[in-house]
Amino acid sequence: MHAFAIRESRVTRQPSPITGRADLAKRKRVLRWQRDPEGMRLRILEAAKQEFSAHGIGGARVDRIAQKAGANKRMLYYHVGNKEDLYLAVLEGAYEKIRAEERELDLEHLAPPEAIERLIDFTWNYFIRNPEFLALLNTENLVKAKNLKRSTKIKSMHSPFVEMIRDVVQRGVASGDFRVAVDPVQLYISIAALSFFYLSNSATLSVVFGRDLLAREARDERLQHMVALVLAALTGKSTALFAKGVKEKPAKPRSPAHHTA
Amino acid sequence: MHAFAIRESRVTRQPSPITGRADLAKRKRVLRWQRDPEGMRLRILEAAKQEFSAHGIGGARVDRIAQKAGANKRMLYYHVGNKEDLYLAVLEGAYEKIRAEERELDLEHLAPPEAIERLIDFTWNYFIRNPEFLALLNTENLVKAKNLKRSTKIKSMHSPFVEMIRDVVQRGVASGDFRVAVDPVQLYISIAALSFFYLSNSATLSVVFGRDLLAREARDERLQHMVALVLAALTGKSTALFAKGVKEKPAKPRSPAHHTA
């Protein structure tokens, strides 16, 4: 079938750009490789992620995962395991990924208000870039986190954000930027909540409000609102932006107040 | 089977408390009725709500709904329709219910800060009292709100909250209680978000943070935090409560406007 074509087109180990005539044969062999366990596994995991995040656990179809991965169904069991194993692997991968990116964000070097803004910005954009993550979390919560619970791997991956926030808040209070000490966990949850809910529920909310919440403008407005809300609460200074349709650059067209027709 | 027992125990039309001897016969007949379309339909819908909210669309089992409703499977199709119809009916019921309760909340008579606090309190407690609603919304968003979109019924049910908030914010700004005018839609979403995310994701979050977020204390703390966060942002005054583990009234069990046990 076309399985072969797919296999050829998706090369996991990219051949080195500068290729001497000597290893041309070898390279050709690599491209033609029928067996590629690593690549296969990755493709399976990616396909499974798509499937589970698009349809939930109950709605996911093992056959579809195989098809999307360009693999025989048997391969799923060979490389990963049954449906449940497949799901757990996807979930673990999702947590690994976000934790990795979180770690790269250092808020320590920023002034407290900027650090908070950065944090919100990161969270927001991470969710936008990884919509499957949102869906997976919802899916996992539907089953009361039973898979997360049995994953020692995930349980050992602590988010660095709580400590980061604790530090930032402490510094902010000390410097006078912030007026009050907030519980870092609560603040972390709140910041995640503001982005998560908006994006995860954008479909129903868009219908209810009769406008596309994922449109460029709407997204920008939302980010602005969230930053303003949190910073206003922390600093006590109303960061201008916080006002209704107000933006300090009045030249721009922008629809001021007529939301919800 | 025990279907009969269930049918007898769950009476939908409650008999009037004062019952004359005259209609005793009639009443007895009612109680013995094998046929009870209304009651049956309600039980089916309730069972379907449980099933869909517990397992999602793909994970829901029609047989299980029938069983839970104490009905024959054929009855589902007879009274409501196929699985899809069943789901839509549940979704519509859920929206009807929250809209109805929302309408009863009048914020117009309260001072702006109290109105906001009341609003947060209501939202929070409604979600706690109706966990299926959260699950249903997530489920519906998983399918990109496709069912919501085709429900003219739901689309015609506008939440009164946006206008309520608009009014409250306007009054707040006028009275000087609030410093800035916020977009009511954004504020509405934010308030919903703070509660929704916490509760909807409490399972995974509890694992990640290693503590039960649904425990009494944790819930109280969360409500406190949310109110403080939003009010601080709006008023500019840091409502003390906002501080870490601080509660200024150590004696009182807290819960200012708790109209929900």
Next chain:
DNA sequence: GTACAAATTAACCCGTTGGATAATTACTGT
């Protein structure tokens, strides 16, 4: 009480689905 409609049940149908078996193919070390 008898005819008629409404409500309810039992049993079955048949495509789907997760999973398993066994055979086949591609690569590896020697």
Next chain:
DNA sequence: ACAGTAATTATCCAACGGGTTAATTTGTAC
């Protein structure tokens, strides 16, 4: 060249799941 192992495929199947058919029971009208 060859044996042995790893990867992959084709095929099958038993259970399940949504939905339907046809009969049966129960109440109602006359």
